[in-house]
Amino acid sequence: MENKNPIQVADRLFGALELLAEHGDMGLVEVSEMLGLNKSTAHRVLNSLIYMGYAKQNKENGRYEPTLKTVATANKIMGRIDVIQTVRPYLRRLMEMSVETVHFVRLEGCEAVYIDKVEAPGNGIQMVSRIGSRLPLYCSGVGKAMLARMEDQEVREIWEHSDVRALTEHTITDYERFQEEIHEIRRRDYALDNEENEVGVRCIATAFEIPAGDGRYAFSISAPAGRMSEERIRELAGYILKIKAELMKEWQL
Amino acid sequence: MENKNPIQVADRLFGALELLAEHGDMGLVEVSEMLGLNKSTAHRVLNSLIYMGYAKQNKENGRYEPTLKTVATANKIMGRIDVIQTVRPYLRRLMEMSVETVHFVRLEGCEAVYIDKVEAPGNGIQMVSRIGSRLPLYCSGVGKAMLARMEDQEVREIWEHSDVRALTEHTITDYERFQEEIHEIRRRDYALDNEENEVGVRCIATAFEIPAGDGRYAFSISAPAGRMSEERIRELAGYILKIKAELMKEWQL
DNA sequence: AATACAGTTCCATATTACGAAACAAAAGGA
DNA sequence: TCCTTTTGTTTCGTAATATGGAACTGTATT
Numbered sequence: 001m002e003n004k005n006p007i008q009v010a011d012r013l014f015g016a017l018e019l020l021a022e023h024g025d026m027g028l029v030e031v032s033e034m035l036g037l038n039k040s041t042a043h044r045v046l047n048s049l050i051y052m053g054y055a056k057q058n059k060e061n062g063r064y065e066p067t068l069k070t071v072a073t074a075n076k077i078m079g080r081i082d083v084i085q086t087v088r089p090y091l092r093r094l095m096e097m098s099v100e101t102v103h104f105v106r107l108e109g110c111e112a113v114y115i116d117k118v119e120a121p122g123n124g125i126q127m128v129s130r131i132g133s134r135l136p137l138y139c140s141g142v143g144k145a146m147l148a149r150m151e152d153q154e155v156r157e158i159w160e161h162s163d164v165r166a167l168t169e170h171t172i173t174d175y176e177r178f179q180e181e182i183h184e185i186r187r188r189d190y191a192l193d194n195e196e197n198e199v200g201v202r203c204i205a206t207a208f209e210i211p212a213g214d215g216r217y218a219f220s221i222s223a224p225a226g227r228m229s230e231e232r233i234r235e236l237a238g239y240i241l242k243i244k245a246e247l248m249k250e251w252q253l
Numbered sequence: 254m255e256n257k258n259p260i261q262v263a264d265r266l267f268g269a270l271e272l273l274a275e276h277g278d279m280g281l282v283e284v285s286e287m288l289g290l291n292k293s294t295a296h297r298v299l300n301s302l303i304y305m306g307y308a309k310q311n312k313e314n315g316r317y318e319p320t321l322k323t324v325a326t327a328n329k330i331m332g333r334i335d336v337i338q339t340v341r342p343y344l345r346r347l348m349e350m351s352v353e354t355v356h357f358v359r360l361e362g363c364e365a366v367y368i369d370k371v372e373a374p375g376n377g378i379q380m381v382s383r384i385g386s387r388l389p390l391y392c393s394g395v396g397k398a399m400l401a402r403m404e405d406q407e408v409r410e411i412w413e414h415s416d417v418r419a420l421t422e423h424t425i426t427d428y429e430r431f432q433e434e435i436h437e438i439r440r441r442d443y444a445l446d447n448e449e450n451e452v453g454v455r456c457i458a459t460a461f462e463i464p465a466g467d468g469r470y471a472f473s474i475s476a477p478a479g480r481m482s483e484e485r486i487r488e489l490a491g492y493i494l495k496i497k498a499e500l501m502k503e504w505q506l
Numbered sequence: 507a508a509t510a511c512a513g514t515t516c517c518a519t520a521t522t523a524c525g526a527a528a529c530a531a532a533a534g535g536a
Numbered sequence: 537t538c539c540t541t542t543t544g545t546t547t548c549g550t551a552a553t554a555t556g557g558a559a560c561t562g563t564a565t566t
Contacts, residue, residue, distance in 0.1 A: 008554085009553095009554070037555095037556090038555070038556045038557080039556085040555075040556055040557080040558095041554080041555060041556065044554075044555085062563095
């Protein structure tokens with residue numbers, strides 16, 4: 001059998017808090033039943049949360065709800081996190097799995113900005129470091145991956161503010177076509193850049209958000225088109241989604 | 254004397270969690286000293302947090318750090334919040350204090366979108382409801398208020414993606430001048446729209462962010478230029494900052 | 507008015523958290 | 537290298553603490 005929590009009330013306190021977080025507002029008996037607690041015990045637990053400012057009681061109907069103090073605490077935690085440092089080991093593993101160069105970008109305004117990269121070794125000519133440089137959203141894997149996680153309105157919004165032009169013969173410049181592409185990306189959770197930004201370079205990318213912060217991020221695997229067959233892309237898609245899942249797991253998202 | 258927490262350990266559990274949230278990573282004795290606890294008690298409390306997934310111990314040096322589970326819980330709370338419903342009472346009070354029409358907007362892409370408004374009564378011709386309609390950031394009070402809370406890079410980014418044109422003779426179209434304006438807004442925490450968007454209409458606006466969500470918001474007081482003297486603006490600035498402070502207090506931000 | 511159900515308070519009880527002390531394992535100095 | 541100091545971990549008798557049954561109050565519902 002598993003070992004117990006060294007403090008029993010802790011389970012009840014945090015259990016109640018999580019319950020309120022999930023259900024929004026609850027009655028006392030409701031809480032007590034869901035946690036398997038005596039009405040009296042639940043009452044004391046909830047009052048303790050209220051005393052500390054993590055919950056409050058609606059004056060009207062007496063129901064209990066969570067406050068935003070949890071959010072404030074969460075913000076402090078997020079504030080100390082260095083996204084680049086935390087994500088780097090994952091990027092490194094992704095590079096090792098794919099043996100291709102991996103990029104990490106962040107959304108700023110209507111563009112993506114390179115904030116980190118892990119170069120594949122012995123890839124002949126090393127590209128100039130792109131850290132800090134920007135690229136449009138509509139014609140990049142990382143950009144499309146991030147767009148796909150926004151609402152349609154916002155996608156349209158950014159499309160209209162972008163200087164859409166055919167950078168290569170593969171660049172998507174028709175909005176109808178672009179919308180289909182976005183839906184496709186939503187379905188499979190990764191985006192492809194099929195030489196849309198630069199001739200001879202294909203990318204596969206996926207995006208995520210960091211709550212409690214203005215964070216929209218994406219990372220990608222880039223390689224010469226010659227090394228990116230249909231089958232190879234499927235393989236890389238597996239890698240990139242696996243790494244992302246691990247990251248999300250560590251981050252409890 | 255104040256009444257005590259109905260559960261003493263609760264103070265210690267959440268105290269430890271908040272401590273970790275603030276300091277990032279701490280040693281056991283450090284925690285025990287700051288909370289005035291016995292080393293042994295601190296150890297049990299921290300292990301309880303670890304057991305529940307709210308903290309973890311660094312394998313390398315044995316130090317304790319918070320996990321992102323708190324953030325996940327905070328997200329659930331934020332996810333249930335209806336920003337418009339929550340903010341409306343504040344907007345209403347602001348309207349009552351100023352007896353002017355109040356607007357509430359949200360940032361979407363590179364534009365502001367009206368999401369709510371509280372009309373001042375008996376203001377003659379009621380303007381057509383603008384809910385859902387969009388306006389540029391560079392030439393509106395709410396837009397500038399939101400921009401002022403971003404980093405310089407992102408401001409520049411959005412400026413460059415905006416179709417900057419002189420909608421009125423007061424519109425700021427020079428970037429140097431605009432930057433000064435932004436710095437001024439940061440200093441006083443509210444923005445002015447001096448007929449920059451529409452002739453004869455002045456606004457005063459302030460912005461805020463909602464963590465754990467992609468939320469950048471702003472609200473404003475709009476009135477005919479004739480009712481917006483220097484002195485009246487100072488008065489309204491007081492109102493709008495007061496209301497914002499109250500909102501931030503309720504939201505624990 | 508009667509009933510049912512929600513939240514609140516009380517209190518004797520034993521369960522639970524407490525902390526001193528002893529232990530283990532690194533880190534730092536001589 | 538050895539000794540000292542510091543930090544994390546475990547134990548255990550004890551006292552304080554959380555527990556939950558029951559009684560109480562207030563508010564909807566019939």
